[in-house]
Amino acid sequence: MLNFDRQILSASGKISTSCQISPNGELIAISQDTNILIFDVLSSTITKLTTTHMGCINCLCWSPDSKCIASGSEDFTIEITHVLYGRIRRLMGHTAPVISICYNSRGNILCSSSVDESIKEWHVLSGTALKTMSAHSDPVVSIDIPKYDSSVLSSGSYDGLIRIFDTESGHCLKTLTYDKDWISEDGVVPISTVKFSKNGKLLLVKSLDNVVKLWDYTRGTVVRTFLWPYQEAKTKLKYNCGLDLIYPQGSDPLVISGDDSGALCIWNAYSKNLVQNINDKHRNSPLISISASHQLITTLSLNGECNLFRL
């Protein structure tokens, strides 16, 4: 069960798109227009990091050592900002807004995906692009690399495909689709978020029809489906609305997902039982980002409201 801890930010009207808990569990980064707010969990203080982005930040990602934050922006660039030293790298090469970024487990490679339909791998130390993977035909909106296995990268795109790439060669290793029914009468169902399990063996996928599925990607089968309670058949979300896995100590992992009315649902990942439904926060503003780590969960809605929950 999640317990409400505090509100980190109230609705500000500024554009916030991403909140991320640092890998060491001490800091929370929240994007606000072109700035990054760093919330210190212990002292409850907020510091502001400025970036040189010309457009709004779309996504944030902490480096594994919790020292740097990478931000992908509407202005097609990615910046790596050190919490103490400021900007370290500016990565240019995408030809459309950057939607999703992700570090590998050793923090030497940063991957990014963009509206330009490509995925790029960057060498953090030199700031050069190592390779480009083009295998989608619509914006690639979500990528992820498992914590324990940096050899694979998953991508989800508005073209309805989930692909698994080899991070060394850049080859596509596997494509997951919703069986034969992925082209339904009203078009494909765009993917909004992909998220690997901690051990990198399963892949949690959310699509814009607000259905969350857990894939065994090596075998290509869906092993769990999480349905939103009392949902109309043809829901179409406008935003990705957040998705993450929570690993409580001593009990089954949980799946947390949000919707465009600001409600949150939490399921047991093994039994598919609905554990909790939170709908008294984020008043009528779509959820945009959820991050869970170290028994902490932060949720951010489009109006800038950011809440902290504890297990």
Place this chain on the structure above:
Amino acid sequence: MANLLLQDPFGVLKEYPEKLTHTLEVPVSAVCVKFSPRGDYLAVGCSNGAIIIYDLDSLKPITMLGTHSGAHTRSVQSVCWSYDGRYLWSSGRDWYVKLWDMAQPTKCFQLYKYDGPVWSCLAVRWNVCIVTVVEEQTAFVLAFDESTQTLSSYALSDPEQDISRHGYTLVACPHPTIESIVLTGTSKGWISAFQLNLDGPLDSMRCCFEEKIANANVKEIIVSPSGTRVAINGSDRTIRQYQMISEEVTNDGSADANGNTLSTQAPSYTISLELEHKYQDIINRLQWNTIIFSNHSGEYLVASAHGSSAHDLYLWETNSGTLVRVLEGADEELLDIDWNFYNMRIASNGFESGWVYMWSIVIPPKWSALAPDFEEVEENIDYQEKESEFDVMDDDNNLQAMTEAEEVAIDLCTPEKYDVRGNDLSVPSYVIPIDYEGLMVLQHWKDLDNQNQ
């Protein structure tokens, strides 16, 4: 690192790399190469004393040990990683052996000076290493004591052993599965095995095997990762391959009666070697520079040949002793070799250019992965429509299959224990921290440069 699970299993499970895939153009001539235990990094020791650590994801240098002054002041003779990849031992012709902590690569963690150029250093534990020094009768055990923060060296000798006829100890090799056993080889062809007392006083050791195997210098001793095979490279242009049997002897107290200070709890071992094969270059009678075994019981043996005419690595199948592969691609004589079994790469450095060549397994892209409805076939086949191919599937059946799939037990947390090649994935892999301060300084200099222009 490449993914193994989703690739073509026949490609992944090839037992040795076949193709030259990467060339690292090391700015100063490389002398020795060593992969980190998990295959994430490559340490390159150079002729000017520098040690460069390459990151194998990007194939770019990630750090240099000891920054501007270099790691050593003369050529680096050997480098060796600790089991977890956190520490690195290095030895040089400047008479020093140094221990580096990758958490602070710019600072030498510990150093020790010998009375001559140091041939080799081989880690037994992260803080214990076996050293061989030019023109020294014995090898040495160099150990770092954490309580006193000092390095101390002990001669690797047994008072009961008569070593006057053995010559100088040139090479050593720790036993891969029994960490207290070390094999040494001398200038007169003697092979000895010593048993160390790693958890007690380090200066008490025991010789548990000695044999003269040839009338020539022993240039190198290697043991297969399973500890069952030994190969000895001699200066008589021959590689001798032995079956090694290491047997544990139960201590019944009689060992103590011999004045042996080994504690009764520590098991003692006897070693025996049985000749399996000899490898020689029959045509050119070339010397062999370096040899290395493949994984597990060492089913393959790789060697580089001496001389400007030899440009390849030779790979033998050790059960039959037949040459099965010549690794081509480098246009020069090759010196040191290292083989990592996690990334299945062989690295070797060239004598003339000083570059590092890497051979890997190349797995061709699987184009059908892009479209799951398609299947790759070797040649065109006449397609036969299946009886049920276009039948309308019964919704109930479909639903049942899907519900069944959703009832299997799943696990989101436990990581895999072994990779598909059988490598232990629980071996720790130390991540060398990114030097942000150094990056900022570089950036600052660049900015100043731009302002001046």
